[in-house]
Amino acid sequence: RIPLLIDTDPGVDDALALLMAFNDTRHEVVGLTIAAGNVGLKHTVANALKLCEVAGVDVPVFAGTAAPLLHPSPDAGYVHGQDGFGDVGYEPAKRQVEAEHAALAILRLSHEHAGKLLLVALGPLTNVALALKLDPTLPQRIARLVVMGGAVTCQGNITPAAEFNIYFDPEAAHIVFEAFEHIDLADWEAVVAHGLHHDRVIEWLKAGSTRGQFYERISEKTRLWSIDRRGDHWHAADALAMAFALEPDGALDVQARPLSIELEGTHSRGATIVDWRRQEGREDRVAILMKYDHERFERLIRDALAASPA
Numbered sequence: 001r002i003p004l005l006i007d008t009d010p011g012v013d014d015a016l017a018l019l020m021a022f023n024d025t026r027h028e029v030v031g032l033t034i035a036a037g038n039v040g041l042k043h044t045v046a047n048a049l050k051l052c053e054v055a056g057v058d059v060p061v062f063a064g065t066a067a068p069l070l071h072p073s074p075d076a077g078y079v080h081g082q083d084g085f086g087d088v089g090y091e092p093a094k095r096q097v098e099a100e101h102a103a104l105a106i107l108r109l110s111h112e113h114a115g116k117l118l119l120v121a122l123g124p125l126t127n128v129a130l131a132l133k134l135d136p137t138l139p140q141r142i143a144r145l146v147v148m149g150g151a152v153t154c155q156g157n158i159t160p161a162a163e164f165n166i167y168f169d170p171e172a173a174h175i176v177f178e179a180f181e182h183i184d185l186a187d188w189e190a191v192v193a194h195g196l197h198h199d200r201v202i203e204w205l206k207a208g209s210t211r212g213q214f215y216e217r218i219s220e221k222t223r224l225w226s227i228d229r230r231g232d233h234w235h236a237a238d239a240l241a242m243a244f245a246l247e248p249d250g251a252l253d254v255q256a257r258p259l260s261i262e263l264e265g266t267h268s269r270g271a272t273i274v275d276w277r278r279q280e281g282r283e284d285r286v287a288i289l290m291k292y293d294h295e296r297f298e299r300l301i302r303d304a305l306a307a308s309p310a
């Protein structure tokens with residue numbers, strides 16, 4: 001099985017992506033490294049532990065860094081609930097977080113699974129950037145890096161130009177995008193193009209197992225917010241990135257281009273600047289997902305919500 005390490009800030013759409021990963025028999029989730037982002041680290045760690053418990057999986061959870069590398073940034077509690085899981089007041093998980101720091105866990109696991117590890121980053125890139133600063137040879141041991149982040153024509157969700165994960169810690173994103181020679185990217189605009197109709201989501205949730213029932217509870221607040229703010233379709237960003245990670249052959253159109261992270265700018269900090277016309281002569285390092293097989297995307301989600309703990 002392909003070893004899969006997920007760096008994540010759960011977060012409601014992160015949780016869906018994790019359930020998809022847990023349900024995939026061709027991949028083995030070897031760890032969850034936890035970032036701050038959607039909400040503070042205390043909550044994202046607690047949420048990861050709880051999700052593992054509900055899903056019945058024994059995956060180690062490593063806490064990362066509680067703040068962006070340089071500048072503080074506001075969270076997204078207004079989307080995901082103040083606790084990141086819809087404020088449903090769940091009973092905390094009995095299991096504990098590991099002692100090892102997330103950045104060190106990334107490095108250790110990259111050695112243990114050298115050349116084979118699939119790394120999927122679903123939150124701000126703080127932990128991955130720190131791991132790179134500690135050991136710049138990290139990319140040599142990663143088989144594939146998939147990132148959810150950015151807005152490739154600068155139609156962001158957190159500012160007019162920037163997407164949340166990149167905006168939260170642009171310096172970290174810059175470090176990661178400069179260090180890896182190849183990144184598979186599912187950006188916010190791809191997510192908008194792959195919305196899930198709320199009526200269908202509700203059908204899947206109603207047919208759900210223990211995992212699905214828990215997911216129905218924790219996602220209700222954000223789904224209602226989404227109906228109110230964005231209409232008929234739900235934009236489950238991290239789920240699309242996970243589909244791309246788990247079943248890359250479901251990608252129907254991928255465009256490789258150079259990409260830079262904007263670190264300055266009155267209106268543009270955190271923007272992902274894609275050199276679409278290759279004007280700067282840089283390498284095409286980022287493979288941007290443009291179109292993914294929608295039926296396959298829906299099937300991966302539906303199956304993940306229907307699955308029961310082993």
Ligand code: BDR
Pocket residue numbers: 011012013014038076079122123148157163164165188237238
């Ligand atoms: C990204 O930001 C977060 O709120 C989501 O979990 C996702 O990773 C979408 O912009």
Ligand code: CA
Pocket residue numbers: 008009010011013014038122123238
């Ligand atoms: Ca996320």
